[in-house]
Amino acid sequence: MTAKLLDGKATKDAIFAELKPRVAALKARGIVPGLGTVLVGDDRGSHSYVRMKHADSAKVGVNSIRRDLPADITQAKLEAVIDELNADPACHGYIVQLPLPRHLDAGAVLERIDPAKDADGLAPVSLGKLVLGEPGPLPCTPYGIIELLRRHDIPIAGANVTVVGRGITVGRPLGLLLTRRSENATVTLCHTGTRDLAAEVRRADIVVAAAGVPGIITPDMVKPGAAVLDVGVSHVDGKLTGDLAPGVEETAGWISPNPGGVGPMTRAMLVTNVVEAAERVRTPA
Numbered sequence: 699m700t701a702k703l704l705d706g707k708a709t710k711d712a713i714f715a716e717l718k719p720r721v722a723a724l725k726a727r728g729i730v731p732g733l734g735t736v737l738v739g740d741d742r743g744s745h746s747y748v749r750m751k752h753a754d755s756a757k758v759g760v761n762s763i764r765r766d767l768p769a770d771i772t773q774a775k776l777e778a779v780i781d782e783l784n785a786d787p788a789c790h791g792y793i794v795q796l797p798l799p800r801h802l803d804a805g806a807v808l809e810r811i812d813p814a815k816d817a818d819g820l821a822p823v824s825l826g827k828l829v830l831g832e833p834g835p836l837p838c839t840p841y842g843i844i845e846l847l848r849r850h851d852i853p854i855a856g857a858n859v860t861v862v863g864r865g866i867t868v869g870r871p872l873g874l875l876l877t878r879r880s881e882n883a884t885v886t887l888c889h890t891g892t893r894d895l896a897a898e899v900r901r902a903d904i905v906v907a908a909a910g911v912p913g914i915i916t917p918d919m920v921k922p923g924a925a926v927l928d929v930g931v932s933h934v935d936g937k938l939t940g941d942l943a944p945g946v947e948e949t950a951g952w953i954s955p956n957p958g959g960v961g962p963m964t965r966a967m968l969v970t971n972v973v974e975a976a977e978r979v980r981t982p983a
């Protein structure tokens with residue numbers, strides 16, 4: 699078997715085509731959606747992700763508000779930038795690019811984001827809403843994974859899903875999302891304490907590999923025909939490397955490549971969250 703492609707780039711383009719008329723409708727009401735980004739330091743990967751987020755925004759007519767800050771910024775100065783974006787009516791949603799330098803308290807920063815402007819769905823109020831099943835912005839990577847599966851007609855309800863990795867941006871919120879009534883999957887969340895990873899992966903209809911360990915998922919672990927999504931990001935010899943070992947595509951039924959799979963979907967859902975935040979703005983009757 700050679701797996702069919704879960705093409706994140708093409709799916710992102712389809713989502714953007716759907717967003718454009720929604721942005722035009724907002725503009726007709728005098729609202730130009732605005733995405734803010736807060737980027738601290740010089741990490742090349744983070745700079746590249748933020749650049750892509752603004753390029754995406756421009757494609758659908760969303761305004762960019764950039765705050766690029768020095769690596770040695772103090773917590774107080776960073777929090778002042780957060781307060782400024784909370785108060786800026788042109789900014790409908792914003793993100794703080796993660797990870798932050800180690801001297802900064804990322805939890806305190808996320809907690810300070812106005813929940814109505816949390817474009818990443820990673821602030822405590824948004825994650826609490828996800829736990830409670832209340833409407834709110836969804837974390838972009840898990841949201842993107844669900845959209846990628848849904849738009850390729852891969853059944854989620856009743857599926858056994860094994861998620862490898864319990865990080866706060868992917869694994870943990872993805873487990874919450876997939877077990878909502880609307881998704882109805884059965885989820886196994888694996889991590890470094892999992893005793894028999896191969897056994898947990900082998901019984902999955904859908905595998906989400908978000909461990910950040912190159913090649914951790916090998917072909918013998920994958921049930922024939924399963925959908926396998928590669929979310930891992932590592933750099934080996936300067937090259938972006940995912941969590942799938944060579945040959946997984948011969949066993950899987952569907953595969954999301956890396957790059958070109960979940961990454962572009964993360965960006966698509968970020969722009970979606972900003973457009974939705976702008977749509978919630980009330981204009982005088």
Ligand SMILES: Nc1nc2c(c(=O)[nH]1)N[C@@H](CN(C=O)c1ccc(C(=O)N[C@@H](CCC(=O)O)C(=O)O)cc1)CN2
Pocket residue numbers: 746747750793794795796797818838839867938956957958959960961962963964965
């Ligand atoms: N505040 C946040 N920080 C981080 C998040 C997040 O969702 N919110 N996730 C990751 C990084 N990330 C988004 O910020 C992200 C990673 C990758 C991509 C992407 O499109 N990747 C491309 C490849 C790009 C390359 O070649 O380097 C792809 O997969 O095709 C988008 C967003 C951690 N931080």
